[in-house]
Amino acid sequence: EDEKVVIARxxxxxxxxxxxxxxxxxxxLEEAALRKLAGEYTREAGVRNLERAVARLLRKVAAQHELGDRELPFTVTDTDLRGLIGRPHHVPESAQ
Incomplete structure (x- = not known):
C-alpha cells in the first residue's frame, strides 16, 4: 500500500x-486520503483501479467547482472521500 501511495502522489x-x-x-490530496483510496476503494496488485478512483475524484471536484459548489484551492481529506465518490468498496481487515 505504501508503494501505491507514492506512485499515486x-x-x-x-x-x-x-x-x-x-x-x-x-x-x-492528503496522504491519509490516498491511503484510504488505495486500501478501501481499490483492492488490486497494480494501480489501474487506483488511477481510475483518483480520476473520478478529480472530475467530481472539477465539476463541483464549475457549478460553483466548490472553492479552489481544495485539499481532499480522507473524510471527504465518501461525499465525493461514495462509500468504500472494501472494508479494512481491522474492522471485520
Missing amino acids: DHLLPRQLERAGLEKDEVA
Missing part, C-alpha cells in the same frame, strides 16, 4: 489533474 495525481483540467496548486 508522484505519477497518477499529476496526470489526472491535467486530464481533469485542474492545476496542481488547485487540488491536493
